[in-house]
Amino acid sequence: MSVVQNMEAIIEVKNLDLYYGDFQALKKIDTSIEKNKVSALIGPSGCGKSTFLRTLNRMNDLISGVTTKGEVTFEGREIYDQDLDVVALRRKIGMVFQKPNPFPKSIYENVAYGPRRSGVKNKKDLDQIVEESLKEAALWEEVKDRLNKSALGLSGGQQQRLCIARALAMKPQVLLMDEPTSALDPIATNRIEDLITQLKEHYTIVIVTHSMHQAARISDKTAFFLMGELIEQGDTDKIFTTPRDQRTEDYVTGRFG
Amino acid sequence: MKGILLSILTIVKPRGESVSPRKKLENSSWNLTKSYKNRIREFLIEKIIFILGITALLIMGLIFVFLIQTGIRLFEDVSLGQFLFGREWYPNATNARFGILPMIVGSIMVTMGAILISVPIGIGSAIFIAEVAPPKTKTVFKLTIEFLSAIPSVVLGFLGIVVLSNWVRISFNLSSGFTVLTGSIVIALMALPTIISVADDAIRALPGEYREASYALGASKWETIKNVLLPAASSGIIAGVMLGVGRAIGETMAVMMVMGNAVQIPSTYLESGRTLTATIAAEMGDTVRNGTHYNALFAIGVVLLIMTSVINTISEWVLHRAQREGK
Amino acid sequence: MVNTVNEKNMEMKRDRQKKIREKLMFGLFTLCMLAVVIPTLLIIGFIVVKGIGTVNWSFLTEMPRMGMKEGGIFPAIVGTLYLVLGTIIFSLPLGVGAAIYLTEYAKQGRLTRLIRIAVLNLAGVPSVVYGLFGLGLFVFFMGFGSSILAGSLTLACLILPIIITTSEEAIKSVPDSYREASLALGASKWETIARVVLPLAIPGIMTGGILGIGRAAGETAPILLTVAAFFIPRLPGSVFDQVMALPYHLYIVSTQVPGMPESIKYGTALVLLGVVGVFFAFATIIRLKFKQMSHLD
Numbered sequence: 001m002s003v004v005q006n007m008e009a010i011i012e013v014k015n016l017d018l019y020y021g022d023f024q025a026l027k028k029i030d031t032s033i034e035k036n037k038v039s040a041l042i043g044p045s046g047c048g049k050s051t052f053l054r055t056l057n058r059m060n061d062l063i064s065g066v067t068t069k070g071e072v073t074f075e076g077r078e079i080y081d082q083d084l085d086v087v088a089l090r091r092k093i094g095m096v097f098q099k100p101n102p103f104p105k106s107i108y109e110n111v112a113y114g115p116r117r118s119g120v121k122n123k124k125d126l127d128q129i130v131e132e133s134l135k136e137a138a139l140w141e142e143v144k145d146r147l148n149k150s151a152l153g154l155s156g157g158q159q160q161r162l163c164i165a166r167a168l169a170m171k172p173q174v175l176l177m178d179e180p181t182s183a184l185d186p187i188a189t190n191r192i193e194d195l196i197t198q199l200k201e202h203y204t205i206v207i208v209t210h211s212m213h214q215a216a217r218i219s220d221k222t223a224f225f226l227m228g229e230l231i232e233q234g235d236t237d238k239i240f241t242t243p244r245d246q247r248t249e250d251y252v253t254g255r256f257g
Numbered sequence: 258m259k260g261i262l263l264s265i266l267t268i269v270k271p272r273g274e275s276v277s278p279r280k281k282l283e284n285s286s287w288n289l290t291k292s293y294k295n296r297i298r299e300f301l302i303e304k305i306i307f308i309l310g311i312t313a314l315l316i317m318g319l320i321f322v323f324l325i326q327t328g329i330r331l332f333e334d335v336s337l338g339q340f341l342f343g344r345e346w347y348p349n350a351t352n353a354r355f356g357i358l359p360m361i362v363g364s365i366m367v368t369m370g371a372i373l374i375s376v377p378i379g380i381g382s383a384i385f386i387a388e389v390a391p392p393k394t395k396t397v398f399k400l401t402i403e404f405l406s407a408i409p410s411v412v413l414g415f416l417g418i419v420v421l422s423n424w425v426r427i428s429f430n431l432s433s434g435f436t437v438l439t440g441s442i443v444i445a446l447m448a449l450p451t452i453i454s455v456a457d458d459a460i461r462a463l464p465g466e467y468r469e470a471s472y473a474l475g476a477s478k479w480e481t482i483k484n485v486l487l488p489a490a491s492s493g494i495i496a497g498v499m500l501g502v503g504r505a506i507g508e509t510m511a512v513m514m515v516m517g518n519a520v521q522i523p524s525t526y527l528e529s530g531r532t533l534t535a536t537i538a539a540e541m542g543d544t545v546r547n548g549t550h551y552n553a554l555f556a557i558g559v560v561l562l563i564m565t566s567v568i569n570t571i572s573e574w575v576l577h578r579a580q581r582e583g584k
Numbered sequence: 585m586v587n588t589v590n591e592k593n594m595e596m597k598r599d600r601q602k603k604i605r606e607k608l609m610f611g612l613f614t615l616c617m618l619a620v621v622i623p624t625l626l627i628i629g630f631i632v633v634k635g636i637g638t639v640n641w642s643f644l645t646e647m648p649r650m651g652m653k654e655g656g657i658f659p660a661i662v663g664t665l666y667l668v669l670g671t672i673i674f675s676l677p678l679g680v681g682a683a684i685y686l687t688e689y690a691k692q693g694r695l696t697r698l699i700r701i702a703v704l705n706l707a708g709v710p711s712v713v714y715g716l717f718g719l720g721l722f723v724f725f726m727g728f729g730s731s732i733l734a735g736s737l738t739l740a741c742l743i744l745p746i747i748i749t750t751s752e753e754a755i756k757s758v759p760d761s762y763r764e765a766s767l768a769l770g771a772s773k774w775e776t777i778a779r780v781v782l783p784l785a786i787p788g789i790m791t792g793g794i795l796g797i798g799r800a801a802g803e804t805a806p807i808l809l810t811v812a813a814f815f816i817p818r819l820p821g822s823v824f825d826q827v828m829a830l831p832y833h834l835y836i837v838s839t840q841v842p843g844m845p846e847s848i849k850y851g852t853a854l855v856l857l858g859v860v861g862v863f864f865a866f867a868t869i870i871r872l873k874f875k876q877m878s879h880l881d
Binding site: 064103 | 692761764765767769771772780784
Binding site for chain 3: 295298299302303305306307309310311312313314316317318319320323324326327377378379380381382384385386389390398400401402403404405407408409410411412413414415416418419420446449453477478479480500503504506507508509510514534537538541542546554555558561562565566568569570573
């Protein structure tokens with residue numbers, strides 16, 4: 001597969017295989033993620049797109065029986081190296097999950113959680129981080145008067161933006177989003193999509209989505225996965241208008257499961 | 258070493274006031290290589306948790322080692338046959354005898370009696386809780402049963418002395434109410450919560466389709482319970498009964514207080530008897546460390562440990578199998 | 585025509601018999617249940633009624649006098665509290681640590697299986713065997729003598745399986761999504777456990793802990809061999825001292841001292857039952873609250 005090697009690539013993946021026990025979930029993935037762009041990963045469920053996303057911040061480490069082969073580099077550093085600090089890596093590559101999962105703590109404590117773990121103790125610094133992050137996630141105006149209330153009292157959409165703010169608090173380079181709007185209503189989905197477009201100015205975003213419309217609306221690059229293989233990737237408009245592979249065409253035109 | 262020093266230095270280094278806290282955060286974790294500090298920390302925590310994790314195993318091992326190591330010394334003076342099958346127990350006589358057959362029989366009799374009483378009642382109660390009782394009643398009854406299991410055995414023993422033994426004496430027209438039967442009744446009460454809760458779990462764990470399929474065939478609730486649920490939950494119920502047996506054999510204070518503790522093989526349930534557990538608890542205070550009597554009590558402990566371990570292992574195995582079948 | 589009517593009648597009759605049989609069986613089950621519940625309530629009621637007249641401030645706070653036939657049971661209460669405190673200090677960190685190991689760190693394998701078997705077996709070891717073990721290991725081998733320390737350690741071993749099992753349940757009930765969220769924010773595994781998992785598991789751990797102490801407070805056989813004193817009319821000075829304890833005291837006053845007044849026996853039984861009951865009530869309340877909370881989620 002010919003990938004245009006871009007000088008601005010922040011993550012590069014070469015020959016990546018991933019197995020759950022004997023089952024091969026990812027086959028020979030080659031791709032690169034470009035800086036300050038929104039990259040969408042699409043494909044039918046079970047195609048490996050979420051699994052692939054989770055290889056980028058090594059969240060697959062948590063599942064027993066997972067083995068990976070191949071190369072994944074972040075800013076030129078191989079992330080599956082023995083002496084790589086996964087904790088430090090995850091501070092650089094944040095993640096937002098499918099279901100909003102704020103901690104059952106206050107809104108403030110949710111955002112301050114990451115910075116606290118990285119040793120920020122000063123109350124003033126924390127206040128500043130919390131405010132900046134919530135502003136960046138377009139949630140500040142809604143919650144500034146109830147920072148000490150439980151995060152579980154927020155609506156689903158607000159909870160998801162809180163999770164984004166929580167990830168942004170660490171000032172990561174990359175933000176991984178695993179179907180972040182699948183549990184939300186259309187209005188809340190819209191707000192998150194707007195937010196993603198704003199965020200790409202400062203962050204590199206990789207988003208897994210089950211909605212082709214969402215991919216078309218918000219992403220610059222799209223990669224199509226099928227049964228563990230990366231079938232086609234490139235500029236989003238090209239993928240959606242003039243796909244090279246028949247299977248991609250079938251999927252984006254809705255002729256596919 | 259250098260790494261540790263460096264990381265200490267970076268912590269101590271004063272921070273520039275002008276840089277925003279998030280910028281500092283961004284810069285702080287630029288080094289993606291594991292620091293020595295983190296490596297040592299991770300390693301230590303993992304090792305400490307591991308040690309805590311294996312304490313249960315360690316204690317189980319130590320229990321066996323300490324009991325066997327002391328108990329085995331008895332056999333320098335007494336043969337295993339004399340110990341297990343001897344009918345005479347005179348630990349303090351000049352010509353001391355250490356036969357525990359009466360106690361083995363006593364323990365088995367009181368346990369069997371308790372099981373005969375508690376199994377029908379327990380299974381009936383479990384069916385009532387799992388299938389018949391309305392939710393509110395269920396909660397209240399379950400709570401009562403849990404409290405029953407929390408009542409100290411010495412309290413039940415005390416009531417056995419002041420109430421139950423009189424009742425047994427008068428009902429059966431005996432000269433003394435301290436009998437094996439009295440022990441069995443008290444132990445039955447103590448084994449009931451175990452039997453009920455395990456059997457109740459087993460019945461309720463059955464998939465709803467079992468009931469639906471049976472009702473769809475026109476079976477009544479009772480027919481469904483009798484023909485479908487009870488057979489399907491039988492392993493779980495058996496496991497509950499076995500756990501109850503384990504609890505009954507190991508029970509100490511209550512039986513010691515209500516059975517009269519005569520060293521004899523009781524010919525009926527209306528005679529006094531003595532259990533293995535009561536012998537240890539009652540006589541340890543009179544022994545000299547490492548004397549034959551002391552060793553003999555530890556040997557009894559080994560016998561008890563083996564009995565309960567076998568019973569518990571079998572019941573856990575049955576329960577495990579029941580859970581697998583349920584899935 | 586007649587035939588079908590007859591058949592219908594027969595069927596109705598069979599149905600009625602079925603109904604009656606079902607009623608009878610269910611009645612029998614209700615009786616079974618009552619055969620458990622009524623004695624339990626009678627036991628509680630009997631001890632409360634007979635003991636309440638004795639239990640007053642001076643009974644709770646005075647030393648026993650006249651060979652324990654008069655006065656209060658203060659040293660036994662204090663002794664039990666010391667033992668309970670010691671037990672929890674040893675068993676809680678050990679038990680919670682073991683539960684963390686089993687749920688968060690242990691890999692499937694022979695060692696983990698062995699540990700689980702050990703925990704299950706420990707739960708079935710008779711309490712008097714724990715007494716022998718404590719006597720051999722703590723009193724003699726480690727040289728603590730018959731003491732609060734030896735007794736607490738023995739009781740800690742006894743309730744360890746309860747603490748491990750309940751803590752494990754509590755830790756397992758914390759949803760994985762919280763662990764993922766924390767790890768994805770660059771928290772280490774231990775930070776995730778300490779800051780996210782354990783705080784959420786605390787109600788469950790406390791329930792187990794309190795049930796465990798309730799059990800420890802009522803046990804007699806283990807302390808009989810490792811700590812309990814027949815009669816010491818003063819409070820312990822250090823952890824190496826012997827103490828009196830409520831369950832052992834009840835055993836003594838009800839079997840070992842001839843001519844003991846009934847009131848002292850029932851009073852002691854009521855206080856012991858009360859202590860255990862308070863622990864039980866606490867554990868139940870926490871558990872019910874916790875259940876409600878998880879329903880809201």
